[in-house]
Amino acid sequence: MKRIGVMTSGGDAPGMNAAVRAVVRRGESLGVEVYAITNGYKGLVEGEIHRLTSNDVGGILNRGGTMLFSARYPEFKEKEGQLKGVEQLKKHGIEGVVVIGGDGSFRGAQSLSNHGFPTIGVPGTIDNDIAGTDYTLGFDTTVNTVVEALDRVRDTAGSHGRVLVVEVMGRDAGDIAIWSGLSSGAEAIVIPEKPFDINQIIKDLKDGFAEGKNQGLIVLAEGVMPAAELVRQIQEVDHTFNIREVVLGHIQRGGQPTARDRVLGSSFGARAVELLTEGKTGLCVEVVDEEIVTNKFDDIFNNLKHEPKLHLHELNKFLI
Numbered sequence: 125m126k127r128i129g130v131m132t133s134g135g136d137a138p139g140m141n142a143a144v145r146a147v148v149r150r151g152e153s154l155g156v157e158v159y160a161i162t163n164g165y166k167g168l169v170e171g172e173i174h175r176l177t178s179n180d181v182g183g184i185l186n187r188g189g190t191m192l193f194s195a196r197y198p199e200f201k202e203k204e205g206q207l208k209g210v211e212q213l214k215k216h217g218i219e220g221v222v223v224i225g226g227d228g229s230f231r232g233a234q235s236l237s238n239h240g241f242p243t244i245g246v247p248g249t250i251d252n253d254i255a256g257t258d259y260t261l262g263f264d265t266t267v268n269t270v271v272e273a274l275d276r277v278r279d280t281a282g283s284h285g286r287v288l289v290v291e292v293m294g295r296d297a298g299d300i301a302i303w304s305g306l307s308s309g310a311e312a313i314v315i316p317e318k319p320f321d322i323n324q325i326i327k328d329l330k331d332g333f334a335e336g337k338n339q340g341l342i343v344l345a346e347g348v349m350p351a352a353e354l355v356r357q358i359q360e361v362d363h364t365f366n367i368r369e370v371v372l373g374h375i376q377r378g379g380q381p382t383a384r385d386r387v388l389g390s391s392f393g394a395r396a397v398e399l400l401t402e403g404k405t406g407l408c409v410e411v412v413d414e415e416i417v418t419n420k421f422d423d424i425f426n427n428l429k430h431e432p433k434l435h436l437h438e439l440n441k442f443l444i
């Protein structure tokens with residue numbers, strides 16, 4: 125394999141640039157030319173493809189976002205869009221592609237693979253919602269950003285005797301909420317994977333105030349309901365709380381990647397190129413117990429299940 129493409133797709137995630145840099149530099153060391161496909165599958169279909177050299181990826185390791193830009197492009201779910209993508213790749217003499225993105229992006233990569241075009245996936249999403257891997261690229265940075273925000277929120281909540289409901293991202297997964305909630309001593313962590321009892325949350329908050337706490341922090345995963353709705357539900361049962369909601373939003377997705385995400389991005393990117401040069405396709409690089417492993421897209425979609433760390437959610441209840 126002499127020429128490969130690399131793209132980022134779906135929501136950007138801190139560490140994607142580290143992965144792109146590793147694809148380019150490990151590729152060069154293996155004698156492979158690397159081409160950027162910008163703006164995800166939209167750019168692929170529209171032929172936004174250009175050569176990337178070692179120099180082009182200098183100074184990006186420590187930068188958030190993605191230098192290749194990203195897009196959501198539902199048209200790629202249709203066969204017509206996919207075949208246009210394959211056509212563009214052939215036109216540019218590209219023989220394999222590394223797709224850095226989330227589960228949706230992997231569906232796109234799998235479709236290219238099904239059309240006979242070699243693809244390898246790198247799990248790049250803040251949501252940590254991909255089956256088979258302990259962590260996705262960007263999750264660690266996002267959790268650290270959220271924890272910093274929660275520490276700030278606690279300061280102001282404590283100054284006013286308030287309860288604050290903080291909505292965090294994660295789509296249908298509660299991982300960001302679990303990790304950031306445990307790290308900041310949240311009085312409650314509400315996630316999609318576990319039913320919650322509003323009366324228990326209210327009791328815990330009241331007990332906390334009765335024991336001398338001057339604030340209550342509820343970390344709510346966006347996949348459950350909007351923060352304003354949980355505030356409404358709490359007030360419906362007990363209107364005595366001084367309560368506010370905070371939606372952290374896209375601040376969670378930006379910023380410099382942590383060392384962990386830089387290392388993960390570098391390891392994932394390098395391994396992805398190696399796999400293409402070994403003639404592999406339809407696989408995703410993943411990390412299990414600190415080792416880089418691979419899983420088939422098919423298994424990620426059909427056989428493996430993403431397991432949120434529910435024991436950490438349980439643990440938090442003993443610590444509040």
Ligand SMILES: Nc1ncnc2c1ncn2[C@@H]1O[C@H](COP(=O)(O)OP(=O)(O)OP(=O)(O)O)[C@@H](O)[C@H]1O
Nearest residue numbers: 134135196197200201225226227228229231232249
């Ligand atoms: N079933 C599918 N078949 C082909 N392509 C798909 C499919 N689903 C998604 N894609 C492509 O992948 C892109 C990204 O998917 P999606 O918006 O779900 O984000 P993601 O990769 O899961 O990342 P994140 O969840 O972190 O935002 C879509 O805009 C579309 O171009």
Ligand SMILES: O=P(O)(O)OC[C@H]1O[C@](O)(CO)[C@@H](O)[C@@H]1O
Nearest residue numbers: 135226249250251293294295377
């Ligand atoms: O940036 P957008 O397109 O609004 O998407 C937001 C979604 O993307 C993510 O940030 C990453 O998948 C989710 O946590 C969130 O639900």
Ligand SMILES: [Mg+2]
Nearest residue numbers: 226227228249
């Ligand atoms: Mg996704």
